[in-house]
Amino acid sequence: MKKIAFFLGKGGVGKTTLSSATAYYLSREGRKTLIVSLDPAHNLGDVFEKKLSNKRTTLSSNLDGMEVDLQEWIGRYLKDSRDEIQATYRYNTTINLDSYINIMKYTPGTEEYAVLWAIEHVVKEHGDKYDRIIFDTPPTALTLRFLAMPTISMLWVRELLDMRQKVLKKRQTILNLNPEAHVIRGASKVEEDRIYGKLSGIQTRLSWLHQLFKNDSYLTVIINPDTLSLAEAIRIRHELEKLDVHIDSVCFNKAPSDGACGEEVKQSFHRFPIFTSVYVPTGLKTPEDLVKVEIPELVEDMERS
Amino acid sequence: MKDKLSLGKLWEKFWETTVQVHRDKATGMLEFELNELENLFVVLIFGSFIGFPSPPAAMAMELLPYLEDELRIMVSRADLAQDPLGAIMGMLNVD
Numbered sequence: 001m002k003k004i005a006f007f008l009g010k011g012g013v014g015k016t017t018l019s020s021a022t023a024y025y026l027s028r029e030g031r032k033t034l035i036v037s038l039d040p041a042h043n044l045g046d047v048f049e050k051k052l053s054n055k056r057t058t059l060s061s062n063l064d065g066m067e068v069d070l071q072e073w074i075g076r077y078l079k080d081s082r083d084e085i086q087a088t089y090r091y092n093t094t095i096n097l098d099s100y101i102n103i104m105k106y107t108p109g110t111e112e113y114a115v116l117w118a119i120e121h122v123v124k125e126h127g128d129k130y131d132r133i134i135f136d137t138p139p140t141a142l143t144l145r146f147l148a149m150p151t152i153s154m155l156w157v158r159e160l161l162d163m164r165q166k167v168l169k170k171r172q173t174i175l176n177l178n179p180e181a182h183v184i185r186g187a188s189k190v191e192e193d194r195i196y197g198k199l200s201g202i203q204t205r206l207s208w209l210h211q212l213f214k215n216d217s218y219l220t221v222i223i224n225p226d227t228l229s230l231a232e233a234i235r236i237r238h239e240l241e242k243l244d245v246h247i248d249s250v251c252f253n254k255a256p257s258d259g260a261c262g263e264e265v266k267q268s269f270h271r272f273p274i275f276t277s278v279y280v281p282t283g284l285k286t287p288e289d290l291v292k293v294e295i296p297e298l299v300e301d302m303e304r305s
Numbered sequence: 306m307k308d309k310l311s312l313g314k315l316w317e318k319f320w321e322t323t324v325q326v327h328r329d330k331a332t333g334m335l336e337f338e339l340n341e342l343e344n345l346f347v348v349l350i351f352g353s354f355i356g357f358p359s360p361p362a363a364m365a366m367e368l369l370p371y372l373e374d375e376l377r378i379m380v381s382r383a384d385l386a387q388d389p390l391g392a393i394m395g396m397l398n399v400d
Contacts, residue, residue: 077363084370104366113363149361156360163346170339178328181336185374194371202364 002218002305004123004133007251009222010232011139014253017284018222018277019136020047021293022302027063028291029299031131035065036122038115039138042067048287056126060287064130068122073114078104112146116209119146123212140232144239150210151243157203164196218305219247220275220298224254225261234268249301252276273301344382347375 007019016037023035034056037044044067045052048059052067059065082101104110115138123133137143171188174181187193213219219240221233237247250269252262255276265274275298284290350368352359359365385392 078366081366081369088370089373101366104362107362109361110363113361153361153364156364160346160349160360163342163349167339167342167346170335170342174332174335174339177335178325178332180325181329181332195368198368198371202367 001303002216002248003127003131004135004212004216005218005220005302006135006137006143006213007220007222008137008140008143008236008247009251010224010229013222013224013229014277015222016043016047016136017290017293018251018253018295018298019134020044020287021290021295022299023063023065023132023134024060024287024290025295025299026132026134027060030062032129033063033132033134034122034126034130035059035063035134035136037065037067037136038070038118038143039136040070040111040142041138044136047284047290066122068115068118070111070114070118073118074105074110077114077117109149112142112149115142115146116149116206119212120205120209140236144236147213147240147245148243150206150213154203154206154210157199157206161196161199161203164193164199165190168193168196213243214245218249218302219245220249220251221247222251222253223265225252225256230264230268237269247272248305249273249275249298251295251298254279275301340378340382343375344378347372347379351379 005019005022007015007022009015016039019035023033026033035044037052042052044065048065050057050059050065052065054066054069054072056064056066078101082098085101119135127133168188168190171186175188190196221236223229223233233250240247250265250272252265252274255262255278257278262276275295277294280289280292282289282292284292348355348357350360350365350372353362353365
């Protein structure tokens with residue numbers, strides 16, 4: 001059984017609805033479940049008619065929910081770095097760095113990074129307390145980028161570690177020949193070098209996350225009966241395959257009761273289990289209405305995974 | 306007796322200095338190389354400043370607290386960039 005599940009798909013296909021319905025269903029089956037929204041434009045709270053925040057809130061028996069506040073995560077992260085710089089740098093160097101730290105909030109890539117650390121935090125902190133953790137993801141663009149982040153960053157970390165090793169080796173050589181050489185600052189051994197240590201730390205965390213996405217998560221892509229969401233689902237599948245991450249199933253949501261469009265989805269995803277949720281004409285008005293969404297087969301497949 | 310002792314010490318001192326001078330000469334080139342390497346390392350991390358492809362900025366942020374000396378090298382290396390030939394000639398003791 002994979003403990004963690006991600007719901008992916010184009011904006012508006014019903015990621016929040018299906019993930020909420022799944023979480024609700026699981027909690028009624030007696031599984032202790034946590035549902036986490038990673039979408040910067042949260043609407044998980046609207047589904048359950050409760051105000052959610054970065055802290056876990058009880059939604060019903062066996063079901064807790066939280067909305068990850070990315071801005072708060074970025075802020076916390078930058079503050080840590082700033083504190084550490086103030087602790088390690090000589091006073092006069094820090095003055096110019098403040099503006100650099102301030103623009104970091106708006107630097108591309110920071111948001112994806114924050115999502116990663118938020119996922120890591122949720123799984124490591126709360127993983128033991130729940131049978132299931134369901135992630136409702138942001139729209140495709142951000143989701144694909146944060147799923148790709150570990151793989152891409154690991155390439156960088158590997159290169160930097162390699163380079164760092166060369167620096168340390170050279171320092172060691174010089175130190176052996178001339179113990180008083182004036183260029184020797186800091187450590188010359190891998191175990192003593194803080195940069196090497198930090199890089200290895202990042203590497204460990206990134207590969208843990210990659211493993212989490214690759215092996216320990218149930219990924220399902222949601223499709224609606226329209227061409228655009230199908231095209232996007234196919235794109236998601238291909239992009240993820242490039243990262244060696246594979247989706248587990250496909251949800252055909254808001255399906256017309258006459259089964260139209262089902263064939264196209266079947267053709268494109270013939271290797272994958274497809275779960276159909278028929279459109280609910282009366283709409284979902286209260287959290288209890290979530291039982292109207294047909295997801296038992298999806299949950300069954302999750303339990304088997 | 307007293308004279309002999311101080312002469313011995315003087316010789317020792319002289320020998321030490323000579324050895325150190327030769328050591329410095331021997332490692333000078335290596336030190337230059339190390340400086341270049343450290344400069345390259347920090348340029349790789351903060352490459353986005355000068356239009357190089359660089360790792361995710363947030364990762365640079367995590368390393369930043371430990372890179373004070375390297376940043377210093379990068380800045381002084383940038384000064385050196387005004388006169389790279391001079392720097393190399395100096396390195397090779399060409400006057």
